[in-house]
Amino acid sequence: MADLGRAALVVSFLLALYALVSGVAGARTRNARVSDSARNALVTCFGSTLVAAIVLAAALIRHDFTFEYVAAHTSRDLSPVYSLTAFWGGQQGSLLLWLLILTGYAALAVLVNRRLLRDLVVWVVPVVGGIATFFAFMLTFVSSPFDTQTRVLDGAGLVPSLQNPYMVAHPPMLYLGYVGLTIPFAFAAAALLSGRTDERWIVATRRWTLIAWTFLGFGQLLGAHWAYVEVGWGGYYAWDPVENAALMPWLAATAFLHSVMIQERKGMLKVWNMVLVALAFELSVFGTFLTRSGVVNSIHSFAKSSIGGWFLGFVVVTVVFSVTLILWRLPLLRARTKLESPLSREATFLYNNLLLVALCLTILWGVLFPVLTQLYEGQTRTIGRPYYDFFLRAFGLPLLLLMGIGPLIAWRRATARSLVRTLRWPIAASVVAGAALIGAGAGSSLPGLVAYTFCVFVVTTIVVELVRGTRATGSLFELVARNRRRYGGYVVHAAVVLLAIGITGSSAYQTDVERQLRPGQSATVDGYTLTYRGTRQDVSADASGRKLTSEALFTYTGRASGTLTSSLVQSSLLGPSHEVGIRTNWLRAEDLYVIFEQRGTGNGVYFQILVKPLVNLIWIAGYVFLFGSVVALWPDAREQRRLVARLALARA
Amino acid sequence: MARQHVTRSPARLVVALAVAGVLAVFLLYTALHGSTPLLQPSNLNGHPGTVSLTGKVVGPVLGDSHSTSGMRFSLHNINGASPLVAVVYRGDVPDLFKAGRDVNLTGRLANGSFVSSQMTTKCPSKYTASPSKD
Numbered sequence: 001m002a003d004l005g006r007a008a009l010v011v012s013f014l015l016a017l018y019a020l021v022s023g024v025a026g027a028r029t030r031n032a033r034v035s036d037s038a039r040n041a042l043v044t045c046f047g048s049t050l051v052a053a054i055v056l057a058a059a060l061i062r063h064d065f066t067f068e069y070v071a072a073h074t075s076r077d078l079s080p081v082y083s084l085t086a087f088w089g090g091q092q093g094s095l096l097l098w099l100l101i102l103t104g105y106a107a108l109a110v111l112v113n114r115r116l117l118r119d120l121v122v123w124v125v126p127v128v129g130g131i132a133t134f135f136a137f138m139l140t141f142v143s144s145p146f147d148t149q150t151r152v153l154d155g156a157g158l159v160p161s162l163q164n165p166y167m168v169a170h171p172p173m174l175y176l177g178y179v180g181l182t183i184p185f186a187f188a189a190a191a192l193l194s195g196r197t198d199e200r201w202i203v204a205t206r207r208w209t210l211i212a213w214t215f216l217g218f219g220q221l222l223g224a225h226w227a228y229v230e231v232g233w234g235g236y237y238a239w240d241p242v243e244n245a246a247l248m249p250w251l252a253a254t255a256f257l258h259s260v261m262i263q264e265r266k267g268m269l270k271v272w273n274m275v276l277v278a279l280a281f282e283l284s285v286f287g288t289f290l291t292r293s294g295v296v297n298s299i300h301s302f303a304k305s306s307i308g309g310w311f312l313g314f315v316v317v318t319v320v321f322s323v324t325l326i327l328w329r330l331p332l333l334r335a336r337t338k339l340e341s342p343l344s345r346e347a348t349f350l351y352n353n354l355l356l357v358a359l360c361l362t363i364l365w366g367v368l369f370p371v372l373t374q375l376y377e378g379q380t381r382t383i384g385r386p387y388y389d390f391f392l393r394a395f396g397l398p399l400l401l402l403m404g405i406g407p408l409i410a411w412r413r414a415t416a417r418s419l420v421r422t423l424r425w426p427i428a429a430s431v432v433a434g435a436a437l438i439g440a441g442a443g444s445s446l447p448g449l450v451a452y453t454f455c456v457f458v459v460t461t462i463v464v465e466l467v468r469g470t471r472a473t474g475s476l477f478e479l480v481a482r483n484r485r486r487y488g489g490y491v492v493h494a495a496v497v498l499l500a501i502g503i504t505g506s507s508a509y510q511t512d513v514e515r516q517l518r519p520g521q522s523a524t525v526d527g528y529t530l531t532y533r534g535t536r537q538d539v540s541a542d543a544s545g546r547k548l549t550s551e552a553l554f555t556y557t558g559r560a561s562g563t564l565t566s567s568l569v570q571s572s573l574l575g576p577s578h579e580v581g582i583r584t585n586w587l588r589a590e591d592l593y594v595i596f597e598q599r600g601t602g603n604g605v606y607f608q609i610l611v612k613p614l615v616n617l618i619w620i621a622g623y624v625f626l627f628g629s630v631v632a633l634w635p636d637a638r639e640q641r642r643l644v645a646r647l648a649l650a651r652a
Numbered sequence: 653m654a655r656q657h658v659t660r661s662p663a664r665l666v667v668a669l670a671v672a673g674v675l676a677v678f679l680l681y682t683a684l685h686g687s688t689p690l691l692q693p694s695n696l697n698g699h700p701g702t703v704s705l706t707g708k709v710v711g712p713v714l715g716d717s718h719s720t721s722g723m724r725f726s727l728h729n730i731n732g733a734s735p736l737v738a739v740v741y742r743g744d745v746p747d748l749f750k751a752g753r754d755v756n757l758t759g760r761l762a763n764g765s766f767v768s769s770q771m772t773t774k775c776p777s778k779y780t781a782s783p784s785k786d
Contacts, residue, residue, distance in 0.1 A: 238772075365679055366683070381687040382687060382688055384687075387687075390682065576748065577747045598745055600718060606718045
């Protein structure tokens with residue numbers, strides 16, 4: 001079986017290399033047969049990679065410990081589902097998943113566009129072929145999942161905290177996002193290589209970008225929820241370099257999704273869009289480099305591996321390739337029109353873009369800071385949470401405000417008076433909400449108060465838009481169906497508002513106390529009175545060693561009442577882990593969150609008790625975000641007609 | 653649609669570059685001001701002030717992290733032997749903490765021990781090569 005996997009990967013490598021070489025030859029000589037042959041090689045490359053993936057998946061499910069990879073990441077007691085998740089649980093498997101998704105996306109993209117955008121597809125094939133060649137090379141010659149060994153009795157297993165439903169979905173979602181950004185990048189590069197820099201590449205790849213962006217965004221929220229319920233520290237995002245590695249390309253892709261609208265409508269920001277699509281792609285590869293090189297210190301403990309240098313080289317090559325292409329084609333990327341007024345929808349989108357990119361680069365700076373200080377000072381220095389929180393507020397709050405202004409402000413030129421008139425309802429609603437919030441005590445956090453006020457502003461703009469549109473069309477359904485992209489975007493904006501409210505509530509207004517309690521003692525925390533009833537202990541033994549589970553029982557009264565348990569599991573092999581007690585008050589979307597810290601003196605136990613207002617809106621936001629993205633992605637006959645019209649214009 | 657060529661104003665470019673420059677300086681200042689040296693036990697060596705110390709836990713682990721005397725253990729470099737640094741830790745003990753695990757502590761040297769109240773345990777590695785390949 002391992003031989004079949006190895007052979008399939010060699011075939012994938014050769015096919016990808018062929019797609020690169022013959023794709024370039026075919027495109028340069030305008031030889032359709034050679035280009036078609038390259039395209040077919042790329043599509044077939046997906047087939048051979050799928051064979052390799054099936055071999056690995058079968059080995060994982062069968063617990064075939066002659067595969068080094070299977071022995072290192074699974075064990076006999078692991079269920080089939082979690083055995084399969086080990087596919088992306090290690091370096092070699094995750095690289096194979098990357099290649100599988102890349103070739104799958106590429107096959108679909110070139111087949112769908114092979115007729116309508118033939119002049120671009122002939123260049124898309126060698127670009128994707130080049131990227132696939134790198135990954136196939138890595139899997140064939142540097143880090144193969146098909147290395148074998150003498151069969152061992154049992155494998156090392158999967159860490160218990162990773163045996164969680166969120167961890168089944170979170171990593172592949174991120175990969176679908178990371179890898180998906182390759183397709184818009186390949187089309188952008190193809191547009192530059194072919195010299196056809198009109199808007200067709202943007203129209204053709206909008207859905208690909210949206211798909212990648214949706215997976216990346218939703219995948220991050222799944223990861224955050226996993227951290228919240230499983231890791232047991234009371235938070236969901238730690239600004240760790242590995243977490244930031246997923247956030248940065250998402251921010252760049254968010255900027256790109258907004259700025260392409262300006263290029264489509266006004267023919268502006270052509271260079272900027274090329275830069276953004278390249279940045280999003282480069283950051284997705286850079287993220288992979290970051291997680292595998294060990295170059296930065298991370299709580300995710302990605303120790304130095306053999307492939308960091310290869311990825312760094314790949315990042316450098318693709319950056320040089322992108323910059324050279326953009327500089328070469330700069331004359332073709334001149335804007336047709338100019339920004340007429342700093343008070344216009346175009347300008348608002350530009351400000352939105354600058355803030356998103358500034359936030360992205362600020363995070364990148366924070367991630368690279370330890371490496372740069374090591375190079376410059378000879379001593380590594382790290383940047384902590386205050387740095388990131390400061391810039392999140394500095395750039396995030398204006399972004400929130402622009403999210404409300406952008407959809408309502410006039411194209412080309414607006415006056416201050418017309419803007420105030422257009423925004424009178426949102427302004428009035430946010431002023432009233434701000435006053436009410438101050439009255440309710442939300443003034444204890446100024447950033448929190450500002451964030452909530454801006455959220456009300458944005459929600460009101462969305463409602464105003466929906467009411468106006470529904471009045472005009474007579475039906476909300478008809479309104480959305482007429483412009484799914486626009487109204488799907490509004491739903492996504494509503495999701496961002498929910499996210500902002502959830503983050504603000506659970507960070508700026510959370511209560512966090514630590515108490516040592518003895519059975520019968522109570523603690524009052526932000527409207528809840530918790531009474532500790534005692535601890536039940538249980539000793540067990542399995543493959544992960546001898547385990548002592550101490551489960552504390554609480555009753556609570558106040559804003560809600562009931563019971564909850566919080567446990568500390570002390571494993572002889574794995575060390576301690578926490579099973580946090582969480583009770584959700586859905587009326588307030590808040591959580592009562594109890595962590596069993598450790599045993600204290602006598603029969604006392606130290607508990608950390610948190611009340612996290614509105615935190616559940618973060619998870620709800622994920623599903624609203626997904627719904628909005630699906631609405632925006634839904635097939636749209638108007639858009640297809642627009643693409644055909646643009647194609648006719650380009651050919652004319 | 654009427655096509656126009658853009659006439660670029662050098663003043664606009666100067667303003668944009670000036671704003672970018674100011675932001676870059678501010679970013680540098682903020683980063684330097686809020687950063688903490690990241691050390692390993694081998695280069696802690698009397699380093700003054702608050703530092704972030706990364707290392708591997710060496711047992712025995714003694715005491716209670718919530719008591720005044722704190723929890724006591726030692727650290728050495730993650731990759732290979734180094735001088736042992738005695739640690740006194742007071743605070744919440746994170747998941748998976750135990751001897752042999754990689755941790756990151758924030759604190760300062762006092763009376764020959766590294767005193768810390770903030771600790772993170774590194775998640776077990778996912779993306780490293782199989783042990784036999786390292």
